[in-house]
Structure formats: structure tokens, C-alpha cells
Amino acid sequence: xxxxxxxxxxxxxxxxxxxxxxxxxxxxxxxxxxxxxxxxxxxxxxxxxxxxxxxxxxxxxxxxxxxxxxxxxxxxxxxxxxxxxxxxxxxxxxxxxx
Numbered sequence: 001x002x003x004x005x006x007x008x009x010x011x012x013x014x015x016x017x018x019x020x021x022x023x024x025x026x027x028x029x030x031x032x033x034x035x036x037x038x039x040x041x042x043x044x045x046x047x048x049x050x051x052x053x054x055x056x057x058x059x060x061x062x063x064x065x066x067x068x069x070x071x072x073x074x075x076x077x078x079x080x081x082x083x084x085x086x087x088x089x090x091x092x093x094x095x096x097x098x
Contacts, residue, residue, distance in 0.1 A: 004030065007065075008058035016058040018065065019043075029062065 002023075007016040013034025020027045029049040033039030046062070053059040 005065075007061045008056075010034075010058075013037075016061075018062060029058075 003020040004017045007018055007029070009015045013036070015032040017030040017032070018027065019030045027046060029044040029046060031042045031044060033041070050059060050062065
């Protein structure tokens with residue numbers, strides 16, 4: 001079964017979807033170019049999409065959706081205290097040789 005949710009549709013007709021394909025066992029972003037461009041549909045790994053994205057509205061919507069996963073969670077506690085140290089995340093593309 002394939003599930004999809006539209007993330008964003010641009011004024012030029014490009015569309016982005018968050019897709020969950022049970023056969024592939026992973027979620028991904030699907031970019032569907034506008035019909036007149038002649039471009040091909042592209043599957044993008046979520047991390048790659050966010051890292052290479054540039055912060056467009058399609059990226060902001062995916063981040064908003066991810067943020068909703070924590071809303072209303074019984075384990076989530078709000079704190080008035082700011083974090084003393086910033087949290088850092090490291091992402092590296094698969095197959096990269098150092």
C-alpha cells in the first residue's frame with residue numbers, strides 16, 4: 001500500500017508529496033514537476049531533501065509535519081528553562097568515504 005500527502009504545490013505547477021510506500025519500507029519525498037516542463041518524477045530521501053532544500057515552502061511544510069509528531073505527546077514536557085547548550089545533529093550522505 002502507498003500513502004501520500006501533498007506537502008506543497010507551487011504556482012508553476014510543481015508538486016511535492018510525502019510518501020510512505022510499505023513495499024519499500026521507508027518514507028520519502030516525491031517531486032512531481034509541472035507537466036509542461038518535461039521533467040521526471042523524482043524520489044528524494046527525506047534527509048537529503050531537507051539538507052539540500054534551501055528552506056522553501058515545501059521544506060517548511062515537511063518540518064511543520066514532523067513537529068506535529070511531538071504535539072500532545074504525554075512524554076513531552078514544556079520547560080521555561082532555556083537549554084544551556086545547543087543541540088547539534090550530524091547528517092552524512094550514505095556511501096561517503098572519508
